[in-house]
Amino acid sequence: MVDQLPNRGxxxxxxxxxxxxxxxxxxADIPAEVRFKxxxxxxxxxxxxxxxxxxxxxxxxxxxxxxxxxFLGAGLYRNYVPASVFQLVTRGEFLTAYxxxxxxxxxxxxxxxxxxxxxxxxxxxxxxANLSLYDGSTAAAEALTCAVRxxxxxxxxxxxxxxxxxxxxDKRSVMFNYCQGAEIEIRTIDHLADGSLDLESLAEAAGxxxxxxxxxxxxxxxxxxxxxxxEIIGEHxxxxxxxxxxxxxxxxxxGHYGADIVVGEGQxxxxxxxxxxxxYGIFACSQPYLRLMPGRIVGRSIDVDGNEAYCLxxxxxxQHIRRHRATSNICTNExxxxxxxxxxxxxxxxxxxxxxxERNLQACQAAKEALQAxxxxxxxxxxxxxxxxxxxxxxxxxxCLAFLDANGITGGxxxxxxxxxxxxxxxVTTTDQTSSADIAALAAQLALWSTHLEVKA
Amino acid sequence: xxxxxxxxxxENTGYSQPQGLSTTxxxxxxxxxxxxxxxxxxxxxxxxxxxHYTWLxxxxxxxxxxxxxxxxxxxxxxxRVNEVIAQLPGIADIHPHLPExxxxxxxxxxYEMQHMLEICAGMDQVTLQPVAGAQGEFTAVRCxxxxxxxxxxxxxxxxxxxxxxxxxxxASAAMAGFEIVEIPSRExxxxxxxxxxxxADDTTAAMMITNPNTLGLFEADISAASAIVHExxxxxxxxxxxxxxxxGITSPGLMGFDxxxxxxxxxxxxxxGGGGPGSGPIGVKAHLAPFLPGPLAARRTPTAEExxxxxxxHWYHWIEPEHSIGKVQQWHGxxxxxxxxxxxxxxxxxxxxxxxEHAVLNANYLRHAIHREAKRIGVDHLFVDGAETEVAKHEFxxxxxxxxxxxxxSAMDVAKGLLDRGYMAPTVYFPLVVPECxxxxxxxxxxxxxxxxxxxxxVEVLTVEPEVLHEAPVTTPVRRVDEVYAARNLxxxxxxxxx
Ligand SMILES: Cc1ncc(COP(=O)(O)O)c(C=O)c1O
Numbered sequence: 001m002v003d004q005l006p007n008r009g010x011x012x013x014x015x016x017x018x019x020x021x022x023x024x025x026x027x028a029d030i031p032a033e034v035r036f037k038x039x040x041x042x043x044x045x046x047x048x049x050x051x052x053x054x055x056x057x058x059x060x061x062x063x064x065x066x067x068x069x070x071f072l073g074a075g076l077y078r079n080y081v082p083a084s085v086f087q088l089v090t091r092g093e094f095l096t097a098y099x100x101x102x103x104x105x106x107x108x109x110x111x112x113x114x115x116x117x118x119x120x121x122x123x124x125x126x127x128x129a130n131l132s133l134y135d136g137s138t139a140a141a142e143a144l145t146c147a148v149r150x151x152x153x154x155x156x157x158x159x160x161x162x163x164x165x166x167x168x169x170d171k172r173s174v175m176f177n178y179c180q181g182a183e184i185e186i187r188t189i190d191h192l193a194d195g196s197l198d199l200e201s202l203a204e205a206a207g208x209x210x211x212x213x214x215x216x217x218x219x220x221x222x223x224x225x226x227x228x229x230x231e232i233i234g235e236h237x238x239x240x241x242x243x244x245x246x247x248x249x250x251x252x253x254x255g256h257y258g259a260d261i262v263v264g265e266g267q268x269x270x271x272x273x274x275x276x277x278x279x280y281g282i283f284a285c286s287q288p289y290l291r292l293m294p295g296r297i298v299g300r301s302i303d304v305d306g307n308e309a310y311c312l313x314x315x316x317x318x319q320h321i322r323r324h325r326a327t328s329n330i331c332t333n334e335x336x337x338x339x340x341x342x343x344x345x346x347x348x349x350x351x352x353x354x355x356x357x358e359r360n361l362q363a364c365q366a367a368k369e370a371l372q373a374x375x376x377x378x379x380x381x382x383x384x385x386x387x388x389x390x391x392x393x394x395x396x397x398x399x400c401l402a403f404l405d406a407n408g409i410t411g412g413x414x415x416x417x418x419x420x421x422x423x424x425x426x427x428v429t430t431t432d433q434t435s436s437a438d439i440a441a442l443a444a445q446l447a448l449w450s451t452h453l454e455v456k457a
Numbered sequence: 458x459x460x461x462x463x464x465x466x467x468e469n470t471g472y473s474q475p476q477g478l479s480t481t482x483x484x485x486x487x488x489x490x491x492x493x494x495x496x497x498x499x500x501x502x503x504x505x506x507x508x509h510y511t512w513l514x515x516x517x518x519x520x521x522x523x524x525x526x527x528x529x530x531x532x533x534x535x536x537r538v539n540e541v542i543a544q545l546p547g548i549a550d551i552h553p554h555l556p557e558x559x560x561x562x563x564x565x566x567x568y569e570m571q572h573m574l575e576i577c578a579g580m581d582q583v584t585l586q587p588v589a590g591a592q593g594e595f596t597a598v599r600c601x602x603x604x605x606x607x608x609x610x611x612x613x614x615x616x617x618x619x620x621x622x623x624x625x626x627x628a629s630a631a632m633a634g635f636e637i638v639e640i641p642s643r644e645x646x647x648x649x650x651x652x653x654x655x656x657a658d659d660t661t662a663a664m665m666i667t668n669p670n671t672l673g674l675f676e677a678d679i680s681a682a683s684a685i686v687h688e689x690x691x692x693x694x695x696x697x698x699x700x701x702x703x704x705g706i707t708s709p710g711l712m713g714f715d716x717x718x719x720x721x722x723x724x725x726x727x728x729x730g731g732g733g734p735g736s737g738p739i740g741v742k743a744h745l746a747p748f749l750p751g752p753l754a755a756r757r758t759p760t761a762e763e764x765x766x767x768x769x770x771h772w773y774h775w776i777e778p779e780h781s782i783g784k785v786q787q788w789h790g791x792x793x794x795x796x797x798x799x800x801x802x803x804x805x806x807x808x809x810x811x812x813x814e815h816a817v818l819n820a821n822y823l824r825h826a827i828h829r830e831a832k833r834i835g836v837d838h839l840f841v842d843g844a845e846t847e848v849a850k851h852e853f854x855x856x857x858x859x860x861x862x863x864x865x866x867s868a869m870d871v872a873k874g875l876l877d878r879g880y881m882a883p884t885v886y887f888p889l890v891v892p893e894c895x896x897x898x899x900x901x902x903x904x905x906x907x908x909x910x911x912x913x914x915x916v917e918v919l920t921v922e923p924e925v926l927h928e929a930p931v932t933t934p935v936r937r938v939d940e941v942y943a944a945r946n947l948x949x950x951x952x953x954x955x956x
Binding site: 003074127337349 | 458461462466468469470471472474475477478479480481482483485486487489490491492493494495496497498499500501503506507509510511512513514515516517518519520521522525527530532534535536538540541542543544545546547548549550551552553554555556559560561562563565566573576577588589590591592594595599623624625627628629630631632633634635637674675677679680703705706707708711712720722728729730731732733734735737766768782783784785786787788789790791792793794796800803804805806807808809810811812814815817818819821822825846847848872873876881882884887901902903904905907928930933934935936937938939940942943944946947948949950951
């Protein structure tokens with residue numbers, strides 16, 4: 001029996017008080033021809049105990065990344081999130097609130113989000129940040145449409161944006177869906193053999209509305225060429241940089257090398273991977289983009305007594321006021337996950353973030369060294385990396401990953417799913433959760449794979 | 458006051474971390490890319506951090522702290538076991554790119570949820586990828602757009618919305634590239650079939666509408682509206698924000714809709730977290746299914762090899778729709794929210810109809826109780842129903858226009874007065890078609906006693922001297938916040954001293 005309804009058993013009493021004799025009377029306005037006949041063909045209600053036991057059984061059939069050595073990332077990164085974050089975020093006052101439409105009783109979340117905006121703004125080196133978009137992919141897509149709104153009038157290539165040719169197809173697909181309605185054309189910029197951006201190819205992007213690049217790039221390469229991009233594309237083309245936020249503990253903030261908009265998948269700060277959602281998209285920008293940017297923003301204000309108080313502001317950009325002329329359709333966003341991010345950032349502090357970035361770099365370097373020394377394996381890019389790097393293996397990447405899987409290792413991401421022209425490449429991801437033993441196991445199994453193939457040949 | 462940026466502890470005050478794996482980390486980063494100035498983040502220890510966020514939480518109102526009758530938002534109780542389940546490593550610590558044989562549990566839950574939503578909505582195929590209602594709307598109109606493009610009906614460039622529609626409807630359709638045609642509602646708040654017939658033609662791609670509508674009224678003419686749009690060759694789109702009123706009683710499929718989004722975070726339960734996350738799956742009829750974003754969860758009989766890993770005798774796998782529009786989120790949507798809603802659905806099963814019945818019972822009862830109490834103390838002349846109706850569905854609207862005219866008391870004044878009495882205020886000034894609107898949705902998880910007490914407090918607010926009420930709230934952490942000041946003196950981040 002359903003146990004969540006306080007008025008069960010009091011239905012008739014309530015109905016009679018209204019002058020009705022049955023529940024049916026409340027639905028008399030629904031015409032018979034559109035009525036469901038009979039009961040919903042669904043199973044009986046379950047008790048809490050049955051549900052949790054089914055959940056354990058079903059979710060237990062999934063492989064948790066932490067169950068064994070794992071090198072799968074490709075956009076999501078498994079960092080340690082401190083226990084206090086989980087404890088605090090399940091406080092009902094945060095968890096069960098709606099969007100803070102009544103600021104007088106929502107000061108807690110409003111202030112927390114204003115602080116989040118500050119944390120993100122400082123992290124990426126830009127003055128303005130919103131309080132989250134859905135995820136890294138929609139943040140990137142909305143950055144492109146925002147750049148067109150801002151620059152289209154002066155652009156010599158109107159309605160045109162450029163993105164890195166390495167951008168993963170799934171993210172490109174999101175960008176395409178968000179851009180096609182405004183008839184925005186998305187062109188690509190090439191990379192050189194070492195993974196760095198081809199600055200000659202970039203020259204074509206000058207005069208367009210925006211350029212989207214990632215640092216580290218989708219193959220983990222930290223690309224020094226990005227610091228030269230803004231001078232090449234010029235003031236009337238937005239430089240949009242997608243970041244892995246943890247890297248910014250050591251790597252320069254894009255706002256400090258000319259980025260106009262910084263976006264990214266916030267997940268590595270504050271959130272578990274969670275099957276790919278809920279996550280939170282970071283969106284930060286410089287002043288000229290403020291009034292045409294997407295998403296909610298909190299401002300600090302005062303109340304009638306002149307006391308410090310916070311509220312949502314610049315709402316005239318948003319769908320509930322501007323309707324079809326809004327800068328975005330977003331309404332529900334990812335506030336709670338952003339709050340987890342803020343808590344994690346607060347606990348790290350600037351030193352903790354540097355240490356965390358350093359640990360991620362060290363794990364990556366240790367894995368690179370081990371795999372470089374593994375017979376049969378080659379590193380694809382001679383470059384600096386953060387979190388992940390591409391390797392080429394003997395034979396076929398999918399077969400190699402299946403071999404690793406059968407031997408107890410989640411080996412990485414088959415890059416032929418992104419770039420079908422290479423079927424022997426794997427993206428190997430490390431994080432602060434990667435141990436030396438994990439790396440040794442991967443290297444040993446990859447060596448076995450190579451000899452296994454040699455024996456077969 | 459507690460301010461995060463007032464914490465200037467010594468270096469490394471935060472939580473301590475283990476040693477890294479090697480000595481060469483930073484040294485691998487090209488010199489020109491090394492960060493010169495660290496982020497000016499605060500430095501605080503765990504005790505201080507826990508106290509700061511606990512202090513903030515105490516300045517925030519949630520369903521757990523009190524009655525939250527925010528119309529259209531369905532602020533019902535969220536069963537706590539859902540949170541426990543969402544933290545299990547089998548969901549919290551899984552990667553969407555894991556091979557199918559390592560995701561059988563997730564796939565089976567996705568399949569079960571798709572199937573359940575298909576049954577409830579009367580649709581042929583559901584995708585769980587969209588992460589919020591607005592994204593569901595966008596996804597569905599994109600599918601409709603590609604459907605017409607493939608049929609060579611490129612001239613269908615318009616989407617019709619009633620003037621009572623939620624802002625996301627026109628915003629989502631415009632984002633997909635459609636022109637918006639807004640039609641007025643009738644005097645009684647319902648859809649105007651003549652106005653619809655006048656605009657529906659061979660340029661119409663779709664009509665977007667919610668039913669019950671945003672005034673909480675069931676649109677009895679919905680089948681006729683569907684017929685008009687279909688005759689013109691367009692598609693009918695159901696905004697599922699109010700689906701919680703009709704689950705198991707009628708369905709968008711029965712009403713003639715071709716596509717629908719669900720706000721799982723409203724109809725089912727995913728705590729709204731002060732703004733999100735949500736989950737906005739869509740369901741479509743067979744002719745639109747080939748256009749859905751992929752992948753979708755499917756199942757077949759397991760092979761002999763697969764049988765050991767199979768859950769419940771089935772082998773689950775992903776499929777890609779033939780003419781898919783591609784992706785609207787990079788992964789498989791908000792899996793964590795889907796799992797919570799699955800746990801919620803399991804609690805109701807075929808009793809979901811009871812959920813809707815109680816949502817409607819409570820809304821009608823509260824409407825009755827407010828009118829009853831108003832008569833009792835003689836303030837019933839100060840407000841009127843937002844729309845004439847015998848029964849409401851899961852929510853109802855009141856217009857404070859009479860109070861405004863008689864006493865200068867606005868809907869906002871009443872809202873602030875309710876805050877002082879320990880309630881979250883109803884939705885105000887939406888839908889735009891009702892002057893001085895208050896939109897009230899109690900949900901099924903409130904007791905009769907709570908509703909009775911709220912009704913008393915609601916009418917009591919109307920007896921407060923207008924000058925006193927203009928001063929409300931006075932008991933809240935801050936008093937009326939100056940939104941104009943916020944917009945004129947933009948302060949969007951901590952002003953560091955040197956800035
Ligand atoms: C009627 C209606 N439609 C659409 C939406 C948009 O849904 P979401 O906030 O999940 O994007 C809402 C919720 O705010 C709504 O009330």
